[in-house]
Amino acid sequence: MADFLTSQSEDFSKWYTEIVQKADLADYSPVRGCMVIKPYGYTLWERIRDELDRRFKDTGHVNAYFPLFIPESFLHKEAQHVKGFSPELAVVTIGGGSELEEPLVVRPTSETIIGHMYAKWIQSYRDLPLLINQWANVVRWEMRTRLFLRTTEFLWQEGHTAHATQKEAEEETLRMLDVYTDFAVNEAAIPVIPGRKSESEKFAGAVASYTIEAMMKDGKALQSGTSHFLGQNFAKAFDIKFLDENNELQFAWTTSWGVSTRMVGAVVMAHGDDQGLVLPPRLAPIQVAIVPIWRKEEERAEVMKATDILYQQLKDTVRVKVDDREGFSPGWKFNDWEMRGVPLRIELGPRDIANQKVMLARRDIPGREGKTLVSMMGLSQTVTTMLDTIQQAIYQKALDFRESHTYDVSTYGEFKEAVQTGFARVWWAGDSEDEAQIKDEAKATVRCLPMDQPGGTGTCFYTGKKATEVAIFGKAY
Amino acid sequence: MADFLTSQSEDFSKWYTEIVQKADLADYSPVRGCMVIKPYGYTLWERIRDELDRRFKDTGHVNAYFPLFIPESFLHKEAQHVKGFSPELAVVTIGGGSELEEPLVVRPTSETIIGHMYAKWIQSYRDLPLLINQWANVVRWEMRTRLFLRTTEFLWQEGHTAHATQKEAEEETLRMLDVYTDFAVNEAAIPVIPGRKSESEKFAGAVASYTIEAMMKDGKALQSGTSHFLGQNFAKAFDIKFLDENNELQFAWTTSWGVSTRMVGAVVMAHGDDQGLVLPPRLAPIQVAIVPIWRKEEERAEVMKATDILYQQLKDTVRVKVDDREGFSPGWKFNDWEMRGVPLRIELGPRDIANQKVMLARRDIPGREGKTLVSMMGLSQTVTTMLDTIQQAIYQKALDFRESHTYDVSTYGEFKEAVQTGFARVWWAGDSEDEAQIKDEAKATVRCLPMDQPGGTGTCFYTGKKATEVAIFGKAY
Numbered sequence: 001m002a003d004f005l006t007s008q009s010e011d012f013s014k015w016y017t018e019i020v021q022k023a024d025l026a027d028y029s030p031v032r033g034c035m036v037i038k039p040y041g042y043t044l045w046e047r048i049r050d051e052l053d054r055r056f057k058d059t060g061h062v063n064a065y066f067p068l069f070i071p072e073s074f075l076h077k078e079a080q081h082v083k084g085f086s087p088e089l090a091v092v093t094i095g096g097g098s099e100l101e102e103p104l105v106v107r108p109t110s111e112t113i114i115g116h117m118y119a120k121w122i123q124s125y126r127d128l129p130l131l132i133n134q135w136a137n138v139v140r141w142e143m144r145t146r147l148f149l150r151t152t153e154f155l156w157q158e159g160h161t162a163h164a165t166q167k168e169a170e171e172e173t174l175r176m177l178d179v180y181t182d183f184a185v186n187e188a189a190i191p192v193i194p195g196r197k198s199e200s201e202k203f204a205g206a207v208a209s210y211t212i213e214a215m216m217k218d219g220k221a222l223q224s225g226t227s228h229f230l231g232q233n234f235a236k237a238f239d240i241k242f243l244d245e246n247n248e249l250q251f252a253w254t255t256s257w258g259v260s261t262r263m264v265g266a267v268v269m270a271h272g273d274d275q276g277l278v279l280p281p282r283l284a285p286i287q288v289a290i291v292p293i294w295r296k297e298e299e300r301a302e303v304m305k306a307t308d309i310l311y312q313q314l315k316d317t318v319r320v321k322v323d324d325r326e327g328f329s330p331g332w333k334f335n336d337w338e339m340r341g342v343p344l345r346i347e348l349g350p351r352d353i354a355n356q357k358v359m360l361a362r363r364d365i366p367g368r369e370g371k372t373l374v375s376m377m378g379l380s381q382t383v384t385t386m387l388d389t390i391q392q393a394i395y396q397k398a399l400d401f402r403e404s405h406t407y408d409v410s411t412y413g414e415f416k417e418a419v420q421t422g423f424a425r426v427w428w429a430g431d432s433e434d435e436a437q438i439k440d441e442a443k444a445t446v447r448c449l450p451m452d453q454p455g456g457t458g459t460c461f462y463t464g465k466k467a468t469e470v471a472i473f474g475k476a477y
Numbered sequence: 478m479a480d481f482l483t484s485q486s487e488d489f490s491k492w493y494t495e496i497v498q499k500a501d502l503a504d505y506s507p508v509r510g511c512m513v514i515k516p517y518g519y520t521l522w523e524r525i526r527d528e529l530d531r532r533f534k535d536t537g538h539v540n541a542y543f544p545l546f547i548p549e550s551f552l553h554k555e556a557q558h559v560k561g562f563s564p565e566l567a568v569v570t571i572g573g574g575s576e577l578e579e580p581l582v583v584r585p586t587s588e589t590i591i592g593h594m595y596a597k598w599i600q601s602y603r604d605l606p607l608l609i610n611q612w613a614n615v616v617r618w619e620m621r622t623r624l625f626l627r628t629t630e631f632l633w634q635e636g637h638t639a640h641a642t643q644k645e646a647e648e649e650t651l652r653m654l655d656v657y658t659d660f661a662v663n664e665a666a667i668p669v670i671p672g673r674k675s676e677s678e679k680f681a682g683a684v685a686s687y688t689i690e691a692m693m694k695d696g697k698a699l700q701s702g703t704s705h706f707l708g709q710n711f712a713k714a715f716d717i718k719f720l721d722e723n724n725e726l727q728f729a730w731t732t733s734w735g736v737s738t739r740m741v742g743a744v745v746m747a748h749g750d751d752q753g754l755v756l757p758p759r760l761a762p763i764q765v766a767i768v769p770i771w772r773k774e775e776e777r778a779e780v781m782k783a784t785d786i787l788y789q790q791l792k793d794t795v796r797v798k799v800d801d802r803e804g805f806s807p808g809w810k811f812n813d814w815e816m817r818g819v820p821l822r823i824e825l826g827p828r829d830i831a832n833q834k835v836m837l838a839r840r841d842i843p844g845r846e847g848k849t850l851v852s853m854m855g856l857s858q859t860v861t862t863m864l865d866t867i868q869q870a871i872y873q874k875a876l877d878f879r880e881s882h883t884y885d886v887s888t889y890g891e892f893k894e895a896v897q898t899g900f901a902r903v904w905w906a907g908d909s910e911d912e913a914q915i916k917d918e919a920k921a922t923v924r925c926l927p928m929d930q931p932g933g934t935g936t937c938f939y940t941g942k943k944a945t946e947v948a949i950f951g952k953a954y
Contacts, residue, residue, distance in 0.1 A: 068583075
């Protein structure tokens with residue numbers, strides 16, 4: 001255990017706040033609830049962004065940019081939407097020294113302003129589907145904030161699409177849920193549960209909301225991405241109409257979906273350990289750190305020369321960094337790279353050079369067990385293969401953790417115990433009132449009704465009614 | 478001349494506003510002074526962003542993200558800075574339903590909030606230089622706005638660096654000016670004049686400001702990027718201090734530099750013509766448009782098959798799009814791609830297929846002269862080479878235009894005539910009052926004191942004093 005870091009078992013929440021700062025992911029700012037994303041954290045976000053963006057483009061979406069400010073009256077056009085977002089708005093009332101006639105809301109999400117533009121752009125079925133994504137900052141005035149997980153301002157992407165039919169819009173909603181699942185599993189190495197939100201946890205203004213839910217290492221759930229089927233609610237509020245093939249005027253069907261900088265928090269809490277971050281190779285800003293080692297000054301030139309040869313060999317295939325910092329011992333550097341979650345460390349000393357070998361140390365397997373002495377020959381291939389192995393291993397570890405902390409329970413007593421340390425998987429036939437009651441008593445909520453259902457029926461653990469669906473309950477961030 | 482578009486000679490300003498909308502670069506929004514960047518315009522911005530970002534990283538910079546909101550009191554810490562920006566601020570006074578104790582300014586630029594964080598992060602000379610860039614939206618409450626050129630909200634990058642010595646900070650300021658020049662010349666094909674701003678045109682709070690100035694096709698100047706040496710002004714205002722190698726406490730030296738979505742406007746106005754946009758291949762979202770042509774329905778399958786083969790041949794080396802839209806004639810499609818500024822069009826009909834040839838049509842050379850019949854064999858190489866040729870040709874054309882519209886003048890009479898159609902290059906020894914007088918009378922300002930000076934001395938065209946520097950004057954956007 002790193003002695004400068006609170007252990008996870010001692011206080012997981014404190015561990016999180018400490019490691020986010022010590023690993024230089026983020027810092028507090030002088031503005032209430034807003035954080036500064038530091039270069040290391042921002043590079044991780046750039047990796048997340050690039051991998052999501054690639055998937056959006058592969059599924060036919062294009063990026064655009066809509067205004068930061070939204071006229072206050074726009075929010076009021078969709079009744080549920082304004083109800084959900086009103087309490088958390090930041091409002092500009094002064095511009096260029098004068099009071100504004102109509103206050104401008106800093107966007108908490110962009111359905112309304114985009115709805116307004118779509119009404120202008122969409123005339124005919126030929127204009128559909130319209131598949132646009134936006135990378136942007138949004139602001140929600142949160143009372144209790146935590147770095148990455150819940151901040152007043154955050155960065156995200158918000159997809160907004162319009163379709164000619166309900167079926168197409170529903171397909172799009174689920175397609176993007178699949179894209180998010182694929183990203184979480186294959187890039188972030190986080191085994192997520194895709195599912196539907198309950199009525200009470202739905203997005204304000206949606207007909208149906210879908211989510212990917214991840215389990216953090218304290219057994220709690222983190223909602224890591226959402227995709228909403230908005231029906232014709234926003235089309236009716238903003239008059240998004242088109243002439244169909246029969247020349248009849250129809251309201252469009254719309255969707256929206258988003259992933260935010262919260263994903264950085266998910267990566268930290270799904271994989272990190274008492275030594276610090278454990279980053280999945282696919283997203284790690286630095287995949288390999290080379291630490292040159294010498295005892296006597298006369299060994300230095302030779303070691304640095306060999307280090308540079310290795311660096312040249314690796315730099316085109318992996319994100320590699322040479323740690324040539326002066327005044328720090330190799331041991332200190334090992335700890336530092338472990339703390340920052342770099343997946344693979346290469347140690348290189350005079351004896352290694354004589355043997356034409358290097359030591360590889362895996363971040364995900366601490367101590368001697370994770371070390372392998374390998375040949376310098378073909379190192380690039382060895383490293384690439386090992387990074388793939390690490391990516392898989394990290395995923396498997398998170399999956400095993402989730403499975404061993406997910407409990408099939410059938411009584412409320414068992415349920416209450418289950419959600420102390422993980423997820424409760426239950427037959428569920430309750431309504432919003434039952435949910436509120438359970439939340440009050442057990443601090444747990446329906447995380448989702450998984451897409452993957454066992455089929456058949458069972459008895460609801462809470463109401464005793466016949467249930468056709470299984471739900472995942474957990475304590476949520 | 479495209480009959481749906483005002484000609485440049487008739488009304489350049491109207492031409493600009495029309496083409497930006499017709500080519501789907503941007504649209505007006507319902508929010509005063511804010512625009513919507515449409516997918517085609519945003520993709521152009523993504524190309525600009527990626528090419529700049531690559532250059533920033535190659536020169537050792539990293540990206541980070543700082544809060545959108547700045548406590549109002551921060552602006553007041555640097556006297557010149559607040560004076561310059563106060564009139565154009567948007568201010569949040571309400572958050573989460575309550576009036577804020579201290580209003581929050583929506584960032585017009587981030588020197589102050591970043592200065593505050595740098596004071597926290599910088600302790601020792603070992604922490605320097607600190608080389609950070611941010612991609613962000615900023616807000617300046619402008620009275621008269623124009624799409625891309627001057628909007629209330631715009632996107633930009635702002636670099637903020639801190640250094641141990643004046644010399645290093647000055648070097649950084651000029652290094653980034655070089656990076657901007659290199660980008661403008663080699664990516665945007667715009668021949669810019671790098672130079673120093675006069676005292677009265679300097680950034681609010683800077684010791685010295687540098688700029689790249691471009692000539693638009695109406696002879697006016699567009700400031701396309703700026704780099705500022707801030708001396709110790711912000712370090713003193715925000716207490717950015719470090720222990721130097723002698724263990725003495727010193728104020729840091731800082732710089733800032735930025736390029737914005739205004740660059741999109743520069744590309745439009747530097748190259749466009751009466752048919753529409755002319756995009757440089759390096760930045761064009763679509764570099765090649767393939768238009769399949771058939772007269773009889775039975776030719777269709779064969780032409781589409783050949784089109785797909787060409788597409789497959791080209792898609793990995795260039796950004797290519799097949800125009801398979803139904804219900805539009807080839808002629809209509811030609812005009813459409815010309816209007817959108819796609820550098821190269823490929824026309825493909827049954828006779829071409831029989832001859833194993835395709836017709837290439839260059840956007841930058843209108844009509845027959847720009848057409849070449851080439852073999853399908855090795856088409857990928859032919860296209861790549863031609864795109865390079867077009868990139869060069871567009872640059873040369875803009876350079877020739879600027880040179881033929883830049884006048885070396887020595888009297889105020891000649892000067893006034895010169896700035897009607899282009900730049901006046903003059904010996905200059907005036908002060909801020911002289912500048913104000915000239916601006917009032919001739920509507921022209923010092924665009925810059927070029928880095929590239931003839932040397933020696935001359936007589937100031939306005940004051941008659943002995944001058945050691947040449948200045949470029951022009952009417953500015």
